[in-house]
Amino acid sequence: MSYSIGQVAEKLSISPYTLRYYDKEGLLPFVDRNQAGRRRFKDNDFNFLEVIICLKEAGVPVKQIGTFIDLCMTGDTTLQDRYDFLSEHEAKLEDKMARLQHTLDFLRWKKWYYKTALQAGTEQIHYLPGTNHVDPAVHAEFDKLVADGADPKALGNLAEGRAKA
Amino acid sequence: MSYSIGQVAEKLSISPYTLRYYDKEGLLPFVDRNQAGRRRFKDNDFNFLEVIICLKEAGVPVKQIGTFIDLCMTGDTTLQDRYDFLSEHEAKLEDKMARLQHTLDFLRWKKWYYKTALQAGTEQIHYLPGTNHVDPAVHAEFDKLVADGADPKALGNLAEGRAKA
C-alpha cells in the first residue's frame, strides 16, 4: 500500500505545503518517489510521521527533528543518541507542563477574582479602601479557599444553570 | 515606589526591548512617564505585568492580550467580557495540556522502545521478522505493561545507578 502526498496530508490534517517543507528540511528522507518523481508514502512511513508530529507538538524545532531523523536512518550505532534525545525532550516537556499548570492556576484565580467582582457589580471590592490598587489579601483569600479543599477549577465558575424552580 | 524599565526587566527576566515592544503594541497603557519622558512603573503595575506574562505563557497572542488590557482600563462595564476572555483561554489551556500529556505518553513509549532496543543491542528486535517495519505488537506490549500498573515515566528509564556492591 502506498499513498500520495495529498492522501497523507488529508490523513494527518497537515497541508501538502507543510509536508513538502518538511521534506526540504530533511525530515522525510525515507519517502520513496515513483518514476515520475512523485512522493509515495509507505505504511511504515507513518511511524516516522507520528514521531515527527509528536516532537513538533512537544515544541522541538524542525531542525532538531531533522537531526533525530538522521540518527534513525543511520542505524543501531545511534540507539543511545536517540534515547538521550528523547530523554532530554521528555524532561523539557515535563518542565513546560509544570509551568503551564502554574499558568492555569493563575488563570483560575483571576477568574474567581472577576466572578466575585461581577457578583458585587464592581471591581472595587478587591481594592484597598480609597485606592485603585488590588488588596493582596484578596489573593490570600482565594488561596485559603483552595487550601480548605475547594476545587480551584470550580471556584471561578459562574453558576449559570442554577435557575431551577 | 517606582521602577525604571531596566529594573522591571531585571525583576521579570525580560529584556527592556521586549517591554518597549509590548508598550508599542498597547500592552502597557498604565505605565506613567516622568518629566523626561522615561517610563516609571508603579508597584501596582506588576499586577498587570503578572497577567500579561501569564497570558503569554498560556499562548495568547500579543494583540489579544492588548484587547484584554483595554478591557481592564475601561472599567466595571467590561467585567463580564474579562471573565469570558479568561474562561475561553482557561479552556484552551486545558485542551493544550491534555494534548501535551498525550505527547508525553508517546515520548515515554518511544523511550521504552529505545531502552529495550539498547538492551538487545539492535532495533531489529522490534521489527516484524524479515522486514524493517516495526511490529505493532511492540506498542501493545508497552500498553499492557502500563495497564498492569507499571509507571510509564519509569518504564523507559535506563537503570544507570544500579552498580552497587
Next chain:
DNA sequence: ATAGAATCTAGAGCTAACTCTAGGTCAAGC
C-alpha cells in the same frame, strides 16, 4: 563639568515555520 550608563523613538533586521506563486509535468476521465 564631564564621562559613561541608561533611556528614548523610529524603524530596520532577524528567525521560525509555514504558505503560496509560477511555471512545468503527469495521470485519469470524457
Next chain:
DNA sequence: GCTTGACCTAGAGTTAGCTCTAGATTCTAT
C-alpha cells in the same frame, strides 16, 4: 486527443514576536 486536477521545484511572501541600530537625550557619579 484533451482537459482537469494533483503533483513537482525553486523561490518569494507572510506572520509573530522579538531584537537590535542609530541618533538624540538624560541621569549618575566623580
